[in-house]
Amino acid sequence: MSSITPAEAAAGTGAGAGEPGEPRRPGRVSLGGLSLNLRSSGIYIAFALIIALFSVLTDGALLQPQNISNIIVQNSYVLILAIGMILIIIAGHIDLSVGSVVAVTGALAAVLMVDMGLPWPAALAVTLVAGGLVGAWQGFWIAYFGIPAFIVTLAGMLLFRALTLTVLGNQGIGPFPDAVRTLANGFTDGYLGNVGLGPLGGADLFSLLVGLLAVAGMVAAQWRTRRSRAGYGQAVDPVPLFALRMTAGAALILFLVVQLARFKNLPWVLVLLAALVLGYSLLAGRTVFGRRIYAIGGNLHAAVMSGIKVKQVVFWIFVNMGVLSAVAGVIFAGRLNQAGPTAGSSFELDAIAAAFIGGAAVQGGVGKVAGAITGGLIMAVINNGMSLIGSPSERVMLVKGAVLLAAVAFDVWTKRRAGTAR
Amino acid sequence: MTDQTTDHILRMSGITKTFPGVRALQDVTLSVRRGEIHAICGENGAGKSTLMKVLSGVHPHGDYEGEIVFDGARCEFGGIRDSERAGIVIIHQELALSPQLSIAENIFLGNERSRRGIIDWNRTNHEAAELMRRVGLRENPVTPVADIGVGKQQLVEIAKALSKRVRLLILDEPTAALNDEDSAHLLDLLRGLRQEGITCVIISHKLNEVTAVADSVTVLRDGRTIETLDMAGGHVTEDRIIAGMVGRALDNRFPPHEPSIGEEALRIEDWTVHSPTQPGRKVVDGASLTLRRGEIVGLAGLMGAGRTELAMSVFGRAYGTDISGRIFKDGRPVRIRTVRDAIEHGLAYATEDRKRYGLNLIDDIRRNVSAAGLAGLARRGWVDEREEYRVAEGYRRSMNIKAPGVSSVVGKLSGGNQQKVVLSKWILTEPDVLILDEPTRGIDVGAKYEIYTIINRLADQGRAILVISSELPELLGLCDRIYTLCEGRITGEVPRREATQERLMHLMTKGQEQPS
Structure with missing residues (x-):
């Protein structure tokens, strides 16, 4: 969408430089006449390369229908957390407490649904509100009291873990109602039956149609945006690059949907995740509220002096993080079919890593929802691919650490190269 | 100028430095005589700072083409430490002091007076006191740097340079943040250093200071050396330097303007603001002023007089605690408690510190322009990107x-273009009252003229303008009426035709008219 897009900026600068022999701009590569901005699209290229690498290493097992489904279902909660986290990081803050909040909201949901026997929709609603209150608690100390988010959420990490242990003691609570388990672990029904796909075998028609609709929707929306931007003279990607991006996106969606349709239809969490990604991308890029977040992270003082109600915005992004943590908490508990005292441990680190691998800047002001999701998927694929080839967990950790460091180093490097110009 | 018989301490020749996509310096030549004060002038982006970074090793040897000969020896500096060892010290515009450390600690930072790794505090403070005496800094050496003013901090930097046995001192915009008094003191100090045989290179936008203190001036334009002027004899004027900088003669530095003054737009009465850091200290003390539509009003005061504090406290209490006083907008009393309130009441404040308070530097022009007036470009929370x-x-x-x-x-x-973005941002909020704090700070001459033209245009649209400036000629050339501020109190109100620099300076420094 349109958040901080160095691609546009660089494309704009390019118009002025006409001298032959010095069209080199930092962080850009030229491929057959197509100029790509490495800083904004590097992450997607890296993702493609990592998938290709592990496809080869696992003899294609990585991309088997069931495995794709596993990757999505097993990582959905971290991806949901990454959406909330990227907004916080764009605003220049951090949240270390999300893992504990996942645990405490999961435990609350279990108490309400299992111990007290509340109907699941009511229990879910109460849990989400509780997540929001947790976020409001932390948002209050950060935004209105002025304690750094690092400290408040570090305290929250301990507080909410302690609360979880108080509620659960040493054992888990389960099992969860079917509806919750379906949301966390289940798949859409084959509403329209199956359809043959030749050598690929049978596949769920409904899932395929959803996939086609998604592709059509994406292309139409992107084309409209591009046309209207070009209409008022804003720099847009040239047609070949646009076509390349759309083709890549469409191919990705269709491949994903076909594989999933061949397995067990669409996981419900994927539907939820897609809705969240779309919604939050629009929030970040197209709404006044989203703009405020970027403005605060980009220059806090300038935001204050522009009349932006900084405290309010920061407060609400932490409330939002609390609600999303509750969503993740319910899904995680539902997937395991019990709320456990150690649920969600180190999820905060995965979510933070996803955001930074996905191109967020440590100083704030930069980042995209789609980037955070891609960052989360990169780690998910590394996890999954390495376990498929039987790597021990310490090696997986080693590689993930190296990838995080490399991603941020690359970001800093491109920024410095761009910065030395003048 | 490059007479072989004169004794040059520094010769830079054929310096070319390219960044990806930009040629910052092209075949630049700079020759500095031993023991002189040599000014480098040029518009923003002319390459002054880059040239000094080449000289001081920030851009190491190999990163540029050309030759540097310092004191007869060819130099190939690999970094700042190399150039400092040779006796070249650069003081950047943004001071590199550690605010919580004492003056003495800052002077010897990285160069500690120690014995076997243990700091010798006696020697540190004793030698610091000696250096401070040389630069005319009357403070206790153990005072934290954060507790002294910017002018004195500048002196700490110079004392630090002296502690390194400096032979060529480079000052990048040394007086940009100083008031006239501190600036004058600094220039005196440079003259004193010249007597001690220390060569100085200063980069400055303030041409009155350049003509006052420099022995030679090298003018850069678009990354090339245009000329080196010998200032001896005093026949080189500011206008002559400007002509070299912009490549044309500037007949008039201020656009002509015939004001049409209307109704009162903003009146502030008995405005008192207390310092948020020093309890009980009044930063603004019972100030009252009136702005009328179509009128450009100046606010003159030395640094620390409370100019910015007055403006920011009026602008939604963005500064200060325990604020009292009354604000009238269009004759009606209003309550303005937040920046948002101020914007909604038609006030705008364009800051003196663009990079800190004015702009989101990592974002683009469009989103910076809309930052304050975004609500007007949105429907139900959705930004109308097309309209924006x-x-x-x-x-x-x-x-x-x-x-x-x-x-x-x-x-x-560049600074001038950034300032135009800040002005655009505030004009978009359709203010009735615009407070412009140092609107031309750090901006080159050509862009200043454009900013003045814009200010005139804004006044002609019926807005009330308050211009805060450290440069008296700017206020005299631009404003219809000038208030003076001294130690938080309004000490005078002078119409344009009666205002002179001397009269304003008396009101600003002593709080009273000059004796006649």
Whole structure:
């Protein structure tokens, strides 16, 4: 969408430089006449390369229908957390407490649904509100009291873990109602039956149609945006690059949907995740509220002096993080079919890593929802691919650490190269 | 100028430095005589700072083409430490002091007076006191740097340079943040250093200071050396230097303006503001002033007089605690408690510190322009990107912001163009009252004229303008009426035709008219 897009900026600068022999701009590569901005699209290229690498290493097992489904279902909660986290990081803050909040909201949901026997929709609603209150608690100390988010959420990490242990003691609570388990672990029904796909075998028609609709929707929306931007003279990607991006996106969606349709239809969490990604991308890029977040992270003082109600915005992004943590908490508990005292441990680190691998800047002001999701998927694929080839967990950790460091180093490097110009 | 018989301490020749996509310096020559004060002038982006970074080793040998001969020896500095060892010290515009450390600790930072790794505090403070005496800094050496003013901090930097046995001192915009008094003191100090045989190179926009203190002036334009002027004899004027900088003669530095003054727009009565850091200290003390539509009013005061504090406290209490006083907008009393309130009541405040308070440097022109007035470009919380683009593009053209498009990142624009973005941002909120704090600070001469033209245009649209400036000629050339501020109190109100620099200076420094 349109958040901080160095691609546009660089494309704009390019118009002025006409001298032959010095069209080199930092962080850009030229491929057959197509100029790509490495800083904004590097992450997607890296993702493609990592998938290709592990496809080869696992003899294609990585991309088997069931495995794709596993990757999505097993990582959905971290991806949901990454959406909330990227907004916080764009605003220049951090949240270390999300893992504990996942645990405490999961435990609350279990108490309400299992111990007290509340109907699941009511229990879910109460849990989400509780997540929001947790976020409001932390948002209050950060935004209105002025304690750094690092400290408040570090305290929250301990507080909410302690609360979880108080509620659960040493054992888990389960099992969860079917509806919750379906949301966390289940798949859409084959509403329209199956359809043959030749050598690929049978596949769920409904899932395929959803996939086609998604592709059509994406292309139409992107084309409209591009046309209207070009209409008022804003720099847009040239047609070949646009076509390349759309083709890549469409191919990705269709491949994903076909594989999933061949397995067990669409996981419900994927539907939820897609809705969240779309919604939050629009929030970040197209709404006044989203703009405020970027403005605060980009220059806090300038935001204050522009009349932006900084405290309010920061407060609400932490409330939002609390609600999303509750969503993740319910899904995680539902997937395991019990709320456990150690649920969600180190999820905060995965979510933070996803955001930074996905191109967020440590100083704030930069980042995209789609980037955070891609960052989360990169780690998910590394996890999954390495376990498929039987790597021990310490090696997986080693590689993930190296990838995080490399991603941020690359970001800093491109920024410095761009910065030395003048 | 490059007479072989004169004794040159420094010769830079054929210096070319390119960044990706930009040629910052092209075949630049600079010759500095031993023991002189040599000024380098040029518009922003002319390459002054880059040249000094080449000289001081920030851009190491191999990163540029050309030759540096310092004191007869060819130099190939690999970094700042190399150039400092040779006796070249650069003091940057942004001071590199550690605020919580004492003056003495800062002077010997990285160069500690120690024995076997243990700091010798006696020697540290004793030698610091000696250096402080040389630069005329009367403070206790153990005072934290954060507790002294910017002018004195500048002196600490110079004392630090002296502690390194400096032979060529480079000062980048040394007086940009100083008031006239501190500036004068600094220039005296440079003259004193010249007597001690220390050569100085200063980069400055303030041409009155250049003509007052420099022995030679080298003018850069677009990364090339234009000329080196010998200031001896005093026949080189500011206008002569400006002509070299801009490549043409500037007949008039201020656009002509015939004001049409209307109704009262803003009246402030008995405005008192207390310092948020020093309890009980009144930063603004019972100030009252009136702004009328179509009128450009100046606010003159030395640094620390409370100019910015007055403006920011009026602008939604963005500064200060325990604020009292009354604000009348269009004759009616209003309550303005937040910046948002101020904007909604038609106030705008363009800050003196663009990079800190004015702009999101990592974002583009369009989103910076809309930062304060975004609500007007949105429907139900959704930004109308098309309208936003159209508006930003309109300002880019009408303000003559030199950038390829509104998607250009603001941090890469020159100071003048950044200022135009800040002004656009505030004009978009359709203010009735614009407070412009140092609107031309750090901006080159050509762009200043454009900013003045814009200010006149804003006044002609019926807005009330308050201009805060450290440069008295600017206030005299631009304003219809000038208030003076001294130690938080309004000490005078002078119409344009009665205002002179001397009269204003008396009101600003002593709080009273000069004796006749």
